[in-house]
Amino acid sequence: xxxxxxxxxxxxxxxxxxxxxxxxxxxxxxxxxxxxxxxxxxxxxxxxxxxxxxxxxxxxxxxxxxxxxxxxxxxxxxxxxxxxxxxxxxxxxxxxxxxxxxxxxxxxxxxxxxxxxxxxxxxxxxxxxxxxxxxxxxxxxxxxxxxxxxxxxxxxxxxxxxxxxxxxxxxxxxxx
Amino acid sequence: xxxxxxxxxxxxxxxxxxxxxxxxxxxxxxxxxxxxxxxxxxxxxxxxxxxxxxxxxxxxxxxxxxxxxxxxxxxxxxxxxxxxxxxxxxxxxxxxxxxxxxxxxxxxxxxxxxxxxxxxxxxxxxxxxxxxxxxxxxxxxxxxxxxxxxxxxxxxxxxxxxxxxxxxxxxxxxxx
Amino acid sequence: xxxxxxxxxxxxxxxxxxxxxxxxxxxxxxxxxxxxxxxxxxxxxxxxxxxxxxxxxxxxxxxxxxxxxxxxxxxxxxxxxxxxxxxxxxxxxxxxxxxxxxxxxxxxxxxxxxxxxxxxxxxxxxxxxxxxxxxxxxxxxxxxxxxxxxxxxxxxxxxxxxxxxxxxxxxxxxxx
Numbered sequence: 001x002x003x004x005x006x007x008x009x010x011x012x013x014x015x016x017x018x019x020x021x022x023x024x025x026x027x028x029x030x031x032x033x034x035x036x037x038x039x040x041x042x043x044x045x046x047x048x049x050x051x052x053x054x055x056x057x058x059x060x061x062x063x064x065x066x067x068x069x070x071x072x073x074x075x076x077x078x079x080x081x082x083x084x085x086x087x088x089x090x091x092x093x094x095x096x097x098x099x100x101x102x103x104x105x106x107x108x109x110x111x112x113x114x115x116x117x118x119x120x121x122x123x124x125x126x127x128x129x130x131x132x133x134x135x136x137x138x139x140x141x142x143x144x145x146x147x148x149x150x151x152x153x154x155x156x157x158x159x160x161x162x163x164x165x166x167x168x169x170x171x172x173x174x175x176x
Numbered sequence: 177x178x179x180x181x182x183x184x185x186x187x188x189x190x191x192x193x194x195x196x197x198x199x200x201x202x203x204x205x206x207x208x209x210x211x212x213x214x215x216x217x218x219x220x221x222x223x224x225x226x227x228x229x230x231x232x233x234x235x236x237x238x239x240x241x242x243x244x245x246x247x248x249x250x251x252x253x254x255x256x257x258x259x260x261x262x263x264x265x266x267x268x269x270x271x272x273x274x275x276x277x278x279x280x281x282x283x284x285x286x287x288x289x290x291x292x293x294x295x296x297x298x299x300x301x302x303x304x305x306x307x308x309x310x311x312x313x314x315x316x317x318x319x320x321x322x323x324x325x326x327x328x329x330x331x332x333x334x335x336x337x338x339x340x341x342x343x344x345x346x347x348x349x350x351x352x
Numbered sequence: 353x354x355x356x357x358x359x360x361x362x363x364x365x366x367x368x369x370x371x372x373x374x375x376x377x378x379x380x381x382x383x384x385x386x387x388x389x390x391x392x393x394x395x396x397x398x399x400x401x402x403x404x405x406x407x408x409x410x411x412x413x414x415x416x417x418x419x420x421x422x423x424x425x426x427x428x429x430x431x432x433x434x435x436x437x438x439x440x441x442x443x444x445x446x447x448x449x450x451x452x453x454x455x456x457x458x459x460x461x462x463x464x465x466x467x468x469x470x471x472x473x474x475x476x477x478x479x480x481x482x483x484x485x486x487x488x489x490x491x492x493x494x495x496x497x498x499x500x501x502x503x504x505x506x507x508x509x510x511x512x513x514x515x516x517x518x519x520x521x522x523x524x525x526x527x528x
Contacts, residue, residue, distance in 0.1 A: 009515055011303030011480070013321020043311075125514060127363030128187070129305020129481020130489045135395075137306045145365020145515075152515035160514050162301060162336050163185055163321075163328035165345040169517040187479030189497020219487075304363070305481020313482045338477060338512050339361055339497075339504035341521040 003156035003171075004118040009125050009148060015164030017051060017085050020122045024081035026058055031081045033059040034071055036090035051085070059083070065093045069107035076115040087151065088124035088144050095136070101143050105150065112154050123148050125160070179332035179347075180294040185301050185324060191340030193227060193261050196298045200257035202234055207257045209235040210247055212266035227261070235259070241269045245283035252291040263327065264300035264320050271312070277319050281326065288330050299324050301336070355508035355523075356470040361477050361500060367516030369403060369437050372474045376433035378410055383433045385411040386423055388442035403437070411435070417445045421459035428467040439503065440476035440496050447488070453495050457502065464506050475500050477512070 006023060010016030024031055033055060039045040052061065064071035068090050076082055084090075094101050112119060127145050132138055152158045157171030182199060186192030200207055209231060215221040228237065240247035244266050252258055260266075270277050288295060303321050308314055328334045333347030358375060362368030376383055385407060391397040404413065416423040420442050428434055436442075446453050464471060479497050484490055504510045509523030 007515065011301065011321070012307070013303050013318050013325070015321075015325045043314075125304050125363060126306050127304075127365050128477050128479075130478050130484045130493060131364070132306045138395075141306060142365050145363070145367075148514075149365070149367045149516040152517055158515060158517055160519075162324075162345060163183065163334060164325040165328055165334055167336075167343060167345065167519060169514060169519065187477060187497070188483070189479050189494050189501070191497075191501045219490075301480050302482050303480075308482045317482060338500075338521060339359065339510060340501040341504055341510055343512075343519060343521065 001156055002113060002115070002154055004115065005112050005151075005155040006118070006120045006157045006159070007148070007151050007155040008120060008122045008159050008161060008166075009152075009169070010122075010161035011125055011128075014161045016122050016161040018054070019159070019161050019164065019166055020083055020085065020120050021055065023120050024083055024118070029079050029081055030077075031059045031083070032075050033061045034064050034068070034075070034082055034084045035061055036065055036068065036084065036086060036093065038065045038093060065090065066097065066099070069104070069111040072108070072111040072115055072119060076117045076119060078117045080117050082115070082117065082119040084119065084121040086122040086124060087147060088126065091143055091147060092140065095140060095143070105147055109150055109154055112151070121151060121155075123151065177332055178289060178291070178330055180291065181288050181327075181331040182294070182296045182333045182335070183324070183327050183331040184296060184298045184335050184337060184342075185328075185345070186298075186337035187301055187304075190337045192298050192337040194230070195335070195337050195340065195342055196259055196261065196296050197231065199296050200259055200294070205255050205257055206253075207235045207259070208251050209237045210240050210244070210251070210258055210260045211237055212241055212244065212260065212262060212269065214241045214269060241266065242273065242275070245280070245287040248284070248287040248291055248295060252293045252295060254293045256293050258291070258293065258295040260295065260297040262298040262300060263323060264302065267319055267323060268316065271316060271319070281323055285326055285330055288327070297327060297331075299327065353508055354465060354467070354506055356467065357464050357503075357507040358470070358472045358509045358511070359500070359503050359507040360472060360474045360511050360513060360518075361504075361521070362474075362513035363477055363480075366513045368474050368513040370406070371511065371513050371516065371518055372435055372437065372472050373407065375472050376435055376470070381431050381433055382429075383411045383435070384427050385413045386416050386420070386427070386434055386436045387413055388417055388420065388436065388438060388445065390417045390445060417442065418449065418451070421456070421463040424460070424463040424467055424471060428469045428471060430469045432469050434467070434469065434471040436471065436473040438474040438476060439499060440478065443495055443499060444492065447492060447495070457499055461502055461506055464503070473503060473507075475503065
């Protein structure tokens with residue numbers, strides 16, 4: 001287990017990104033926002049722009065739609081907050097480009113285990129609706145659930161966020 | 177923050193309405209049920225009838241499929257419990273009639289901030305499944321998530337209900 | 353309320369089965385795994401095989417795709433852990449074969465109330481996504497939500513599992 005790894009789990013529009021940002025307060029440490037979203041259409045581009053403008057200049061943004069493990073290795077230092085937003089979009093990118101999901105997840109877990117500084121990861125919970133009709137969506141749901149479990153096992157702290165409010169699933173109580 | 181505002185969040189058939197009713201005990205205070213559902217088809221009419229028969233004569237019912245803010249302003253008194261059931265259906269009505277969702281939500285938040293008596297609001301959490309295929313459903317999910325966050329911020333107490341059992345997200349522990 | 357009945361609620365790929373298994377530790381008591389899944393296609397057969405190989409020889413498996421109440425009556429003893437995995441799949445089987453869901457749920461609740469030994473039941477939470485388009489999926493969601501509420505009322509302990517981590521909804525705190 002890595003005390004410096006935190007997983008923030010939540011639904012769509014649950015306030016999980018905002019909550020995750022609040023875990024990395026401004027101060028003497030650097031802050032790097034690791035963005036996994038690719039602006040493939042206007043809707044996605046809008047979402048990215050909204051998130052980016054909220055963060056302002058307090059964060060340096062690096063893009064990691066695929067090479068997430070390598071980015072964590074390269075960017076993590078004891079004096080830097082890393083915020084990965086989000087794991088589920090990264091997983092979707094891997095599947096979209098038909099890459100080896102299992103190998104990529106292994107590499108990610110290794111990078112987290114070796115990261116010298118604190119890493120906060122945002123992930124979507126997508127398994128609480130009706131079983132999807134199409135096989136690709138079911139496969140995504142399976143991968144996402146397994147990845148969330150694996151990262152939760154490595155993490156020292158895990159939160160579930162609903163309506164902007166955290167429930168602590170593991171580790172320290174929520175910062176209120 | 178308004179201590180007298182309570183948000184009850186939950187999934188479909190989670191027991192959230194029943195739990196919300198239990199927060200407004202029978203007694204010397206009046207009880208007004210603010211129903212947002214429009215009986216547009218038989219399935220919806222059945223659901224409404226079931227809820228109404230469970231509540232019995234202990235509640236006065238007022239319909240507010242659209243004019244929710246105005247209804248709260250008109251009905252709230254220090255001696256009245258208001259139960260709004262539910263925010264997500266109201267949001268769907270606004271979208272169905274192509275009304276200004278942002279303005280309506282602003283008016284609702286102002287009405288809550290000014291309400292002289294206790295208000296319990298029920299809302300659905302709809303963001304924990306797979307991303308929906310159609311754009312309207314995604315837009316609804318976005319609006320619902322944002323509204324839930326905004327009401328949760330105003331509320332003094334927020335519960336998440338699953339299988340009829342509450343988890344306290346904010347404020348007082350659950351009444352057990 | 354039956355202290356010996358435990359409900360483990362969670363989403364797809366949430367780790368709920370694994371967590372439920374951890375509640376029935378190896379020891380002097382027998383362990384019976386009550387499987388409700390029917391291997392109707394390859395995908396389902398694969399899932400069943402994965403679960404079965406994880407449990408290994410520590411569990412005796414009995415199949416109960418329909419006759420769940422009768423199986424609990426027959427198998428429960430004070431010296432046996434019963435693990436039912438899962439209620440939602442059983443409910444889907446009832447609907448698929450057009451059986452009387454209400455009567456079957458009543459019989460299940462009676463069997464739980466009369467069980468002489470501990471019973472752990474796994475169930476899916478499926479009501480936290482967008483309202484499904486088709487009526488059958490909505491009916492399933494309604495049945496599942498009602499069944500989860502009814503079993504939660506009978507149970508002495510209820511957990512909600514996300515990313516492999518339990519939140520206690522009722523009864524004893526989670527075993528950490």
